[in-house]
Amino acid sequence: MRNVGSPQAGPAGRPTLEMVAAVAGVSRGTASRALNGGANVSPAALAAVRRAADELGYRPNMAARSLALGRSDSVGLVVSETDERLFADPFFAAVVRGVHSELTAAGMQLVLTFSQCDEERAQVVRFAVGRHLDGVLLISVHGDDPLPYSLVRAGIPVVMAGRGTEQERRAGVWWVEADNAGGARTAVQYLLAIGRRRIATVAGPADMTVGRDRVEGWRQALSSAGLEPEPALLRHGDFSELSGRIAAEALLEEVPDVDAIFVASDLMAIGAMQALRVRGRRVPDDVAVVGFDNAPAAARHLPPLTTVDQSVEQIGRCMARMLVHRIDGRPVTEQHVVLPTRLVVRETA
Amino acid sequence: MRNVGSPQAGPAGRPTLEMVAAVAGVSRGTASRALNGGANVSPAALAAVRRAADELGYRPNMAARSLALGRSDSVGLVVSETDERLFADPFFAAVVRGVHSELTAAGMQLVLTFSQCDEERAQVVRFAVGRHLDGVLLISVHGDDPLPYSLVRAGIPVVMAGRGTEQERRAGVWWVEADNAGGARTAVQYLLAIGRRRIATVAGPADMTVGRDRVEGWRQALSSAGLEPEPALLRHGDFSELSGRIAAEALLEEVPDVDAIFVASDLMAIGAMQALRVRGRRVPDDVAVVGFDNAPAAARHLPPLTTVDQSVEQIGRCMARMLVHRIDGRPVTEQHVVLPTRLVVRETA
DNA sequence: CTGTTAGCGCATTCAG
């Protein structure tokens, strides 16, 4: 009663290479050659095969090709984050856009996966090593996530967004990151240049390198200017708008005389500005604000948000390109790239 | 013996079922049975196989299984929309969440794909019929999109979000939609009940059933109340925030005495309220506003937005469930389901 | 309960 794995699964039994060859009057071998590049095939045979394939509406069975070739032409993008945040944060949107466009150009498919719990993490590994995935792109990796390491150990090429640990580097994990510390430094230096002195920061999660690096930049800029990066001036959020608001509120409570905030993401910056407005602080007159990301919302905000631009789409594009090269065994100059950032001055600072 | 025949497969050769069987001292057949449910296998053999698989770190090759079984255990979610909008609109986030959770429960993988241009559309079909996909979920389908039809014609099970055409229904396309007309009607009736008389609407795209159905609900409610659904009261947007603002601006220009707007999405409603604020109209005192979706942003907005709730996550979950049932050949009671909506009254109306 | 056999559809040797 149940439809078991019968050969004729589809309603009409899909055309196979064998049929195409038969119609074209050649052997399976030449048909195959004709369909893939057509090297070593006579023009006549090539035309015949192409016509036959077209007539029959032939589509190669990827599973079979996968089995024969040992590759699936698809790569996974795994997001170690709740899907809620994935969609809320424009950062991901841009990365996905970059990845997708680069992958499409290379004729590969994007398989999106979330891995929030350990169960899902295990499933990702299972799926990837089952040869369903030729490689994996990792996004939003937190410090203690074993995924990069276990994937590489299983022989899967991995490129992640953001710097990894030394262990991961040695294991062969590749990555691309923005110059987070540099960007943060530039932002804070700018704040100093326009005369601010009590410069706080709302940072990202402490268990992510992006989070820590931007704090480091803030710290450096302050120290270089002979200022003390007091602990009270440092707050952590999780990159969400709400967390930015909460952090800023706490900050204003404890450090009322703050005159500038460097916020580690535009979304959090927008949240922080809500807190400022509620407290009656004018931006930038009383408190200057600089964000990070140059998200679309930053430009749209009223007033337009000064921010550190990291070309996120580039990051995605770069990750995808590196992975594809690695899969194809093509030479790769750098296995760990750092993309530049630049300050975009608008009205909030 | 060119291949590395050692049981301990290094980075090159992954352990195969054959090796597991060898180590366990049984045949490939029993090893296979043991690993899939273990029916008709002696306890001793079962244990031996399991231990061997565990020791070798065996992972079944999905391509091979796919080829043998005729299914890939993965389904595609194709979004006929720019990735920009995909991520901007919380609607998609919720659908993806629902789909993903249901799929994970069924042990299937989600393959995300965009199909913005014809080239990508063709690629989706190619990919799906290549047996890489057991079925396809369609989101944000516009009126003239040939994708659902061509997929079904190619023998791929398809479930889409939103009602399809009569042709698609006959072809065997399934779908799940919210009660859009009903929800719109309820919203407008509520507006009438609180005394509004010049009730405009900012609708969705005219080439989408969701867009048209919500207009229809608005129309019905007005007519039933003996009011005329004047063309000047109807504006179209594309569900984006910006389009909502533009539509509302044009509306206020032409119909200055409007006292309520039913907006076909929360995002557009938020845009519309920006326009109202700029024009100095108070909400809800001068103009009442009702949105659609009950997006997170609706509740967060100041003032909180009255809206029509459609449990979007449910839609995704339902779509996925229907597709999985169909793939498994399990009985399905309904091929076209309509999910209820309900009005959530907050402060804007 | 088990080992054996026969494909699944394709790319790729090897002879001609």
Next chain:
DNA sequence: CTGAATGCGCTAACAG
């Protein structure tokens, strides 16, 4: 240039 043969790793049907 081409056809025939081989194998990718797995499942299912068929005998024991």
